[in-house]
Amino acid sequence: MLAANACRGLWEEALKLLLQMQREKLEFDQFSLSAALSAAANLASLEEGKQIHCLSTKLGFDSNSFVENATMDIHGGLVDEGLRYFASITFEFGVPAAIEHCVCIVDLLGRSGRFREAIAFIKDMPVPPNDFVGRCLLAACRMHGNSEIGKVAAENLLRSNPSDDSAYVLYSNICATSGSCWVKLKNQISTFGIGDLSHPESEQIYRKLTELRKKIQEAGYIADTSYALHDTDEEQKEHNLWMHSERLALAYALINTPEGSVLRIFKNLRVCGDCHSVFKGVSSIISREIILRDPYRFHHFSGGQCSCVITGDNGIGNL
Ligand SMILES: [Zn+2]
Ligand SMILES: [Zn+2]
Structure with a gap:
C-alpha cells in the first residue's frame, strides 16, 4: 500500500x-x-x-x-x-x-x-x-x-x-x-478532442452525429448556444457545439457497441450544459443507458433524464 x-x-x-x-x-x-x-x-x-x-x-x-x-x-x-x-x-x-x-x-x-x-x-x-x-x-x-x-x-x-x-x-x-473525451472499447482507449478529424472512423462518427441531431431536434431539443464560443453567428455557434468531444465520443461509442449495452464515456473537464442536454435527448431516443464521468461526478443518463437532475442543468456550470 x-x-x-x-x-x-x-x-x-x-x-x-x-x-x-x-x-x-x-x-x-x-x-x-x-x-x-x-x-x-x-x-x-x-x-x-x-x-x-x-x-x-x-x-x-x-x-x-x-x-x-x-x-x-x-x-x-x-x-x-x-x-x-x-x-x-x-x-x-x-x-x-x-x-x-x-x-x-x-x-x-x-x-x-x-x-x-x-x-x-x-x-x-x-x-x-x-x-x-x-x-x-x-x-x-x-x-x-x-x-x-x-x-x-x-x-x-x-x-x-x-x-x-x-x-x-x-x-x-x-x-x-x-x-x-475518451471511450474504452475492448480495452482500447479512443481519445477525442474538439472537432477531431483524426479518428479513422471520423466519417461514420459525423454521419451518426447528424442523424442524432435530427432525431433529438424532432423530439424537442433546442441548442443552448450560450455554451458556444462568442464572435460567431447563431448557426456557426450551433455547428461548433456539435464538434464537442463528448458528442464525438458518444457517436463513436454508439457505432461500436452492441445494442442495449451501457455506454461509458469519460471527460477530463466538466461536461458543458448543452452536451448534457444532448446526452439526455439521446438517452431518450436510443433507450440505452449512458454513463458520462467528468472530474466532478458521474452522470447516468437514461430515458431522457440524468441522475444529477436534483441540481438541474444549472448545476452543470457553463464551461
Ligand atoms: Zn459541450
Ligand atoms: Zn448530469
Whole structure:
C-alpha cells in the first residue's frame, strides 16, 4: 500500500503509512522503506529521508541495494547508480530480481523521464510486470505530460484489470490540459478532442452525429448556444457545439457497441450544459443507458433524464 501510494505520487500518504506502521510496531521490509525514501525524496523532506535511512541502517538493511538506490534518489536522481545496483544484485550477488526491485527501476527511469529505457526494461524484466509497474509508468507519464506512453500504459492496466477505473483517472490527468473525451472499447482507449478529424472512423462518427441531431431536434431539443464560443453567428455557434468531444465520443461509442449495452464515456473537464442536454435527448431516443464521468461526478443518463437532475442543468456550470 505504501509503495502504491508512492507510485501514484501520494507522497504524504506514503509517509503517513510509514508512521502508522511504526506506531503499530509492524515490521518494515526493504521495499516499504525504499518506497518511503522515495516519498521523502519527492517531498524534499531531507529530515524524514535521513530518519528513514537511519532506520534502515538500524534494521540491517543498509547493505541492501534498494535502500541505497532510493537514497540516491534523494541526492538528485542518480538513476544510473540505481541501475548499477540493480545489475549488481542479480549478477554479483546472484539474488534473483523480484518484482519489487523491478518496480523501483521502472519508477526511477520513469520519474527521470527516461521512458524509452523504462519500456525496454519492462520488456526484458526477469519477472512478468504487474499492475504496480504500469502504475509507476503512468504516474511518470503524468509527471512528464507524456500522453502517448501514458495511453499505452493505461491500456495495459485496463487489459489486466478491466474493472479498475483508476487507470482512466490517471490517464485523464495526463490529458488534463487539453479538453478531451475518451471511450474504452475492448480495452482500447479512443481519445477525442474538439472537432477531431483524426479518428479513422471520423466519417461514420459525423454521419451518426447528424442523424442524432435530427432525431433529438424532432423530439424537442433546442441548442443552448450560450455554451458556444462568442464572435460567431447563431448557426456557426450551433455547428461548433456539435464538434464537442463528448458528442464525438458518444457517436463513436454508439457505432461500436452492441445494442442495449451501457455506454461509458469519460471527460477530463466538466461536461458543458448543452452536451448534457444532448446526452439526455439521446438517452431518450436510443433507450440505452449512458454513463458520462467528468472530474466532478458521474452522470447516468437514461430515458431522457440524468441522475444529477436534483441540481438541474444549472448545476452543470457553463464551461
Ligand atoms: Zn459541450
Ligand atoms: Zn448530469
